[in-house]
Amino acid sequence: MRKTLLPLLFALLAISSSWAQTKPTGISGKTAGMQKFNGYFPYYWDEATGRILLEINKLDQHFLYVNSLAAGLGSNDIGLDRGQLGGEHVVYFHKVGPKVLLIEPNQAYRAMNGNPAEEQAVAQSFAQSALWGFKVEATEGDKVLVDATEFLLRDAHDVVGSIRRSRQGSYRLDAGRSVMYLPRTKNFPQNSEFEATLTFVGGEDAGGLVRSVTPSAQAITVRQHHSFVQLPDQNYTPRPMDPRSGYFGIEYMDFSTPVDQPVVKRFIARHRLQKKNPAAAVSEAVEPIVYYVDHAAPEPIRTALLEGARWWAQAFEAAGYKDAFKVEILPADADPMDVRYNVIQWVHRSTRGWSYGASVTDPRTGEIIKGHVSLGSLRVRQDFLIAEGLLAPYEAGKPANPEMMKMALSRLRQLSAHELGHTLGIMHNYAASVSNRASVMDYPHPTVKLAASGEIDLSDAYAVGIGEWDKLAVTYGYQDFPKGTDEKQALDQLLRGGHQRGLQFISDRDSRAPGGAHPQAHLWDNGPNAADELTQVLAIREKALERFGVNNIKLGVPMAMLEDVLVPIYNYHRYQVEAAAKVVGGLNYTYASRGDGQIVTEFVPEAEQQKALDALLATLQPNVLVLPEKIIAAIPPRPAGWSPTRELFDKRTGLTFDPLAAAEASADFTLSFLFHPERSARLVELKARGGKLGLDEVMDQVLQKTWDTKSAAGLEKQIQLLTQQLVLTHLLALSQNEEAAYPARAAALLHLNQLEKQAKKLAKASDEGVKANALLALDRMKKPVEAKPQLHKDLPPGAPIGSGVVIGCE
Incomplete structure (x- = not known):
């Protein structure tokens, strides 16, 4: 028996040995039969298991990792828009035994003098982050193969958290309904792009916002995108930030800095742009900045977006560049999430919301790698609605007034330019409106006039082209100085020259606060004098309300829809109210630096404060707040199927139109600014320092009126x-x-x-x-x-709707 089995055993061992010698080993063996995609990080698609196997051929080499949302939820309040960028992370793969970690060093704390000991001390003092751990599947020389599927199919963009924070439900990622999205999973020499279809389940407690934008609240399916990007070379020179320049940027602590120098380093965010000939007054760029407009935007909107975005070429020409800034249509086969493309994306949501300009920036230097503009598609309809309210254009037997579409498209051009400006690195400038609309980075209210005939004139509603401040800002950020130039001095002279020409820069923190003090920094205002403009705006409002009626809606539209058109006209003065209120108890100031000659601080003259107070008190008068009987009688309750929205007036009368609630909300709006605790404290303080208009005087006049x-x-x-x-x-x-x-x-x-x-x-x-x-x-x-002031809660939204406002948006 034993003699019979031994030959068989030897035969089996021989076959096994032969098979072992011929079976492929390492990465090639592990990926046999899979489709390979060569590029920055080669990867393999395993059709049988739905896996992505990543070949790491650059261990311990830094690269940029970015996540984003390719297909979104469609709710302004929750966010999660199509094309929404996540954060940037400088990372590297590090192998330890059978594991590979994806590690993000801490860029906020550095030692930049090149001393390894100091660099190590800083690195050991502050935590780094291991973003993920991979199991080694195979090795081949200095290359490692890992299964990246679970990393790519995770909720990197925190959809679950966004929905939870909005109190719209408890969800979890369902791996069984999540797969790779192959049409947008691609590889290129300097970037690897991956996209995943993710499904989130739960929703037993789903809120109305989720239910309104999903086919089934029990399953939310979106797409998330991951980019592995080669970092730029070291030929980029960071430009120091100046508080007067109007730029976003990066900052970090450099612990190798001498004690007599600031330890916090700040640099502006900007694209890399160099002249072919820096010594020439005008030169072509080594490589121009190119943006692409979403081909999904319909006409005539697409042309308006192109035209507005191309305005920035004027600023680069002013900085001495020729053909350095271009805007084209995104190729049909291009992926807007691909980091190689600067894009202007047309985004749809269930309600009108903010547009914003974001960017992918190198956290080490501030260099912008990708600009990404998201424009909400319903914004243009709001401007068209305002024009309908102003013009009452639907008189029977007459064609509709073309000025409505002209105004809406002119606003869209401005919006395209505004958001693109953010992706160039430029902040809001809310003081530009007082200097002849000197910047597209302001929030513009339509400049409407009363013609000599008494008719409302929209012909100059929005400015055309880049403003003087925008040209100055681009020159500051992108000028390529000739060799031997003292760059710091040259940049300082640029900013001083702008100040001498009357250009001002005041941004978000000073302009958004309802108790704000700056008399010239406001959102959605116009004119050099807030009080005069409030009086002008009230006259426009009066004229529009005087002729408001059936001609404000098209034939066949339910009469109840008149309220939709009425809201922005009745509240037409709301932003100028806020602007005028900042003059009362106002303090003029700049972001001055020592020795630059700018105003540091100064009281607003008493006469200007009083004029503003008089204009504000006018908004509390019954003859201003009352609606004509013909308007009230023309607005019935909404018909079945036309549900009320938050864009309408709140009501205390049930379904019927409530003119008293509209007046109450408007009056409360004015009073909430006048009696804001910060303004009240400032009025007390300024009078104690020698002013004449104090809080007692303001209260006396309010009570009197x-x-x-x-x-x-x-x-x-x-x-x-x-x-x-x-x-x-x-x-x-x-x-x-x-x-x-x-x-x-x-x-x-x-x-x-x-x-x-x-x-x-x-x-x-x-x-x-x-x-x-x-x-x-x-x-x-x-x-x-x-006593609980309403504090605007009953005033219908004026600005775009959303859960919050980020700095780079409008």
């Missing part, structure tokens, strides 16, 4: 009474606000005491309405802690 006026009649009377209650609300709230300055709270209490005496007299009035209103005021004064 609301409580001490002759009683009106009809609907105006009811508006007058509710405005009085709103004034009381803000005084009560200020007196109880523990974050307000004590002198401001004291001033509020003093005026409440005066108001109480007045209310007691009015409570004996023969007019039942006045008497009742006084009794309500006296009752409310007994419970001051219950």
